[in-house]
Amino acid sequence: MREKKIKNLDEATIRFAGDSGDGMQLAGTQFTNTTAILGNDLSTLPDYPAEIRAPQGTTSGVSGFQIHFGSTEINTPGDSCDMLVAMNAAALKVNLHSLIKGGSIIANTDGFNDKNLKLAGYSSNPLKDESLSTYQVFEVDITKLTITSLQEMNLSSKLADRSKNFFALGMMYWLYDRPLEPTLKWLAEKFANKSDIREANIRVLKAGWNYGETTELFKVRYAVAPARLAPGKYRNITGNQATAWGLMAAAQKAKIDLFLGSYPITPASDILHELSIYKNFGVKTFQAEDEIAGITSAIGASFAGALGATTTSGPGLSLKTEALGLAVMVELPLIVVNVQRGGPSTGLPTKTEQADLLQALYGRNGEAPLPVIAAATPSDCFHVVYESARIAIKYMTPVICLTDGYLGNGSEPWLIPDYEKLPDIIPHFRTDPIGFLPYERDEITLARPWAIPGTPGLEHRIGGLEKQNLTGNVNYEAANHELMVRLRSEKIERIANDIPTAEIEGDRQGDVLVVGWGSTYGAIKTAVQRHRAKGHHVSQLHLRYLNPMQKNIGAIISRFKTILVPELNLGQLIKIIRADYLVPAVGLNKVQGAPFLAEEIEVKIDELIKGH
């Protein structure tokens, strides 16, 4: 066996693509975890169809998983990939556009038979014709090799076929010089009670690795050194998991129970799944009959002193509209996590988008202001949800926390926070019956007391009718109504006194300020960095707090000639920026169910600079 050449890379982007049934998400996740453990920085983008198993072999059934990793800082899952694993013809067809010129394709030849070619809509076999001449193509009969390596095991061919993702994974581990151990360990745990599946997968994984090692097919291997990340202990985490943990951490910190009332919906269901595991944390998960019961049960739980939370995606947020108004009126803490997806209506359930911002801000009857906060990266979900809970409990208010499908399913290495050092969350449970008034407010926060059933002497009634100031009794008087509407509004505005001022990334002033929110963070960052590297006067301002806005936003904005607001919608944050600060901000809008490529933003900035 000759030593293969090892090429060092700063970063690499690979994509696994195959049928929905081919286990590409699993292969991608395993590769990600192993890569994380190696100390690379990384970012991932799972991309799968809305059907459970879309028709085999067709383009609509293709499931993909992209991972971008490096020894440098990684902010996005990569605009394009260097290496594409295509388990069949449809997978190639759908994903080829994202492969860089000169990039590599590992094609499972078994997936390019006549039937597959036809299903994918190829009139001739791209592996045979000239069409892939600008790429490096590696043909591997993964299916056959998988089955061969399992011959001794006497498995059904269906079962054997199911392991082929591990062959691909093994090859990729070899190609990118990654150890098998983490996956072996995972297999051992996952299939502890299913020895045949465990054994099969292990064999196939190793066979894939060995295939790289022994055949002459690959001339080069790649090495990607660990990233120079801040020192500390890291783990890999997806946005949905981080969201679940953020809720749990907040409840633990507040020493109250977490109650999740939720109804399954893509791509938010995994938060429910994750939380339902942690019964030993006292987490109560309640799969409700619908989204309305989800949120109203959570409001009931908050009334009874738990941290009420509900998780959903667009259509579900729509259904929670009325109850959100109730939560505003009764002034109880409540966390509503909305994992945005492609809309309107049922839309594109498995795709990402940022088009629920205005709904989060304004989607309620009457004047019903509430804080809206958005996460920037998968791991940021933890911190943003935790912060939502801090605000909800301190200000006795529902909070909408926005993430999206890309953040929820995507993952990245996370510098594990020191739980002890997380900000305190202290629910101010009222216990003293003397002088108790349900709507008497804290002088600074304007929060009303949290007086929960079970507390002697605090018996009182709340509800959705306008309340009398202080007493909380039903009241229809004109002046009282105006007072209460303004008090509720001011309470939310005062939160601006209690959050860090916004920090600009880049120079304090300049030509272009790119203002973003949510999951566009990484793409904007990359684009801005590229311009700054060229010496352009471009800075980034990323908003986590959408309502209330941080106090210095207006001042920052005023120091730039042009304000660019890239959003995965038709222009929502930009409406607020324009209305609040009266600046002619410019939008960059993409509504394709996919994140921005850094390049798209880069080009737009270019345009604006040239316009000056």
Place this chain on the structure above:
Amino acid sequence: MREKKIKNLDEATIRFAGDSGDGMQLAGTQFTNTTAILGNDLSTLPDYPAEIRAPQGTTSGVSGFQIHFGSTEINTPGDSCDMLVAMNAAALKVNLHSLIKGGSIIANTDGFNDKNLKLAGYSSNPLKDESLSTYQVFEVDITKLTITSLQEMNLSSKLADRSKNFFALGMMYWLYDRPLEPTLKWLAEKFANKSDIREANIRVLKAGWNYGETTELFKVRYAVAPARLAPGKYRNITGNQATAWGLMAAAQKAKIDLFLGSYPITPASDILHELSIYKNFGVKTFQAEDEIAGITSAIGASFAGALGATTTSGPGLSLKTEALGLAVMVELPLIVVNVQRGGPSTGLPTKTEQADLLQALYGRNGEAPLPVIAAATPSDCFHVVYESARIAIKYMTPVICLTDGYLGNGSEPWLIPDYEKLPDIIPHFRTDPIGFLPYERDEITLARPWAIPGTPGLEHRIGGLEKQNLTGNVNYEAANHELMVRLRSEKIERIANDIPTAEIEGDRQGDVLVVGWGSTYGAIKTAVQRHRAKGHHVSQLHLRYLNPMQKNIGAIISRFKTILVPELNLGQLIKIIRADYLVPAVGLNKVQGAPFLAEEIEVKIDELIKGH
């Protein structure tokens, strides 16, 4: 009998006030109808508690009805009243503040006994102490006089007592020189089968009139000449009735059935009630199990070729959020009437407010634009709803039509439109199967064809998932999604080409432009007229079209130094004005469950003028 002095008035404002059970709404409505028939211009403001019968004698149980009428143009129900009928102490207590200094009070002395005084929270009888010295007080024992006038009839005292509103009404007819006939006619019809009630009310009504005529109590009578309204045939109409009729007229014009799927809610229920009468117009009313079934059944009916409509108020609109997104996606005509009330949440169910505008514009997940149109006066509801239907059918889109509690319950004289001359509404039902594509669009309107079940050869499927351009098939592709999102958006924007440009009331340019929407029209108009009378450069711009806005709004706005936006909310339209036109518009906001007084706007304009 001596002739009483008759004083001619240009306008008068009177208010009936009593217990919820006292029939004040009925007295007010009768006075209004009679006054309308006399040819006065007028405007009314009913004002009643949220409880069916709030506790008798208390301030929370007071029900009021104000009518402002005149020989001049009347735009509001009156900032204050000249004459207050107070059936009991609580009614006086609640309403005194709205009586002008020197105004008259007709007090039912029986309603000022010790119990009543105590319930109303008076420590001494205001009729006896000095507190009313700046008013003209007429003490009349209405209760006793009513019972006396019915003595011969042998009615139960409870039944007799119920007629006392007719005594008050009779007095007011005498005082303001109005004929009894319209009310006599109404009584004859209403109680055709209840002769004792009819007879009792007739006697009491006449007794009230005679009391004015024969006693020495009143020294002066008032006459208010007919208004110089545009020539034509008039009727009095409330906003809710006008809404119902507008829907019916549109369906008739389009030669399709009207289907109303609705769930009762104050103050919108009367539209459902009104429409349920007209079965002979083929109107199908469906009282659904909730608001969601209301709107989705209407969407189903539209799919089947009817004009689907749903009527509601704030909390109900919230519940319709998700289905509105569906209507946007399937591109079917649908009218959603939202009779706004005090919010948030259950809020102030019987009070008026304008705080659902942003929800109407943005309260949906994903990019789901739809036209939003608002009525300015009670009778304008007819035209605005009709226009909504025209747009909905022509552009194949849901339309939200905003009115409010004040418009819905309020009434005014209405120049009856010539049905034949109402704009055509022509549903373009597709019938030709050749080349049929469910999402092929009209070149000008971008509307898709209306292809209804029952049409041979047009079998097709629609739904809430993103649709492929032209075919309408389910499609998850990136470019298609962006295209469809933009097409849906542009379709709505193009409506701006199909609506009249906005007309300014007053000079084309000047110091202050007051921009309003909805029911504030009359108050703004009065305030602006007063300033113009003083020679100030103040104009009014009233928006019926909130989305899309008329094309010339920006141009109009740019010609004024200051833009004032008065709203019965914390500032909603103003956000749009600022974001769209980048002008530092100033808000005037009132959130008291009551319309603006013209004076409030007048004062604010003053301030702005002085600020220049």
Place this chain on the structure above:
Amino acid sequence: MSNLIENIPIQSQLGSNVKYTTKDFQSDQEVRWCPGCGDYSILAQAQRIMPDIGIPKHQIVFVSGIGCSSRFPYYLDTYGFHGIHGRATAIASGVKLAQPDLSVWVVTGDGDGMSIGGNHLIHLLRRNIDVNVLLFNNQIYGLTKGQYSPTSEKGKITKSTPYGSLDYPFNPASLALGASATFVARTLDRDPKHLQSILKRAHGHKGTSFVEIYQNCNVFNDGAFFQFTEKATKDDSVIYLEHGKPLIFGKEKDKGIRLNGFSPEVVSLKEGKASIHDLLVHNETDTTLSFILADMTYHSHMPRPLGVFLSIERPTYENEMQRQIEFAIEKRGEGNMEKLLNSGETWTIQ
């Protein structure tokens, strides 16, 4: 895991020693129903039994939706939550799951509970969360001034149905049974004793108790239940279900219910055709029988059953939830966030 109880210095553990009177359950809020409304009696009976149920009042929560009936919580000096239309059952579920020791009651109307709130109601019933649901059935929408409701008789003329309503009414008891309820009862506003006894039974039942209460709305649907409440007709129109007792009714206790195959029929005990031994004997624990009895409701030739249709034991949702939590703690130890954050695959960068 924390327990809320730790956070507050509570007398609640000792609370049950307190001796209450009816007055203790009257709040300071003015009662705002129409004079003569049946709701007054229901409120009075609830206030009357509260001292007897042995629960400190700070551990009692009344949750309601929207409607005349749903104003109920304001008038009781316990904890109260006046929710949004139709959602009381869902709010109450959250309250009870968060604090299983509370005594949680839901007050709802035929519109609130059976129209907009029908779904939450049936799901609550199958879940068997220990909440007592009082459905005030006046067969009308009171608060919105008189539209027909899902329990209104067909053909009802109301503001929204001037030509008469078209839909067949729900029978709340049958619907509840079809939803696998464990406790289903019916009573009425004008029989205070019976009402009190049923309220107590509902409280006593572990699991969701569903109580339909016929309630007169004297403004918009006066007399809907007079046949069952007024002296002249009541005895012959009503049959009281009592566990273990034969089904006898009539002013002179001279009529009974017999099973003919699987269909109930009225028999006279007078003419010698049937004796007391032929009659159905009520058994609250028999689900099949409860269906048969509930199904008598809209048969005009049948007396209207009042009392407890069904009362069976099934584990409550909140107990099972608590059990799972305890089991998890036993198995995995109490949750530790610090540990969790650092669990699984991690790596350190120096």
Place this chain on the structure above:
Amino acid sequence: MSNLIENIPIQSQLGSNVKYTTKDFQSDQEVRWCPGCGDYSILAQAQRIMPDIGIPKHQIVFVSGIGCSSRFPYYLDTYGFHGIHGRATAIASGVKLAQPDLSVWVVTGDGDGMSIGGNHLIHLLRRNIDVNVLLFNNQIYGLTKGQYSPTSEKGKITKSTPYGSLDYPFNPASLALGASATFVARTLDRDPKHLQSILKRAHGHKGTSFVEIYQNCNVFNDGAFFQFTEKATKDDSVIYLEHGKPLIFGKEKDKGIRLNGFSPEVVSLKEGKASIHDLLVHNETDTTLSFILADMTYHSHMPRPLGVFLSIERPTYENEMQRQIEFAIEKRGEGNMEKLLNSGETWTIQ
């Protein structure tokens, strides 16, 4: 009043002469269920019976909610509406009321129809609008990848219930009966003949037809109904309800259902203890009996009933609505907008 039909030059009146084949009901859309999914069979049976029901295909509308099952309308070449989650029944109500001549079908899942959509379902049933509801019950949420549903057995381990679900499942047939349904049936994906016959019966019924279809989700809940579909167990686990026939089952037709008081029990016909004459005879028109039979569902010692539980006549909502319209026209004349605008009190200003 207008009639839609006027606006379009329709062959629909003559349409019923057209002779269709199964193929005519296959749309051009690729079927996108997992290989092996029970939905395929249901689709095939529906496509098979459609030519026989005598309705021109442009007069057929399939409405669905959201779920794997709710993709159904895309695959049938009729009019179709893929609605939003839980609302198919409400959308279908509007379709049918707007055009009563259409044949309207609803396809829904155990999540879509019984969880989020439970309320619209029960209201549709009591209203008795002539819509055929096919509830694909796979006892799981398929589309969202495997959470337990309201029909999942208690203790079910799923993604959202790793410790087992806590709530008692709905029995759809009982719920439907409790909601005053007029037609309630049950069938399953793996018995094409029975499925076809039930679909035809549902079509034939005037009023809402509620059909529960056991459907195997081979990805997330494989084998949930194997006991009732697979050879080895099926005959002893299932009983087919046939009107007028005694309730017999078993591989050797040797077992029957007898009524003991009002509770059904299994008896053997072999040991001479019971004869065929002792058995319950099915009567589709008896509401009480239907409750008894539906209630057998979750009793493990009882065979699972399949077939038509209940089929009774009650006026349909849309007919009554039409009647009211006709009555109003007769009484008041056809509506004239011009006249209405000018009716009542008016006055003229010169």
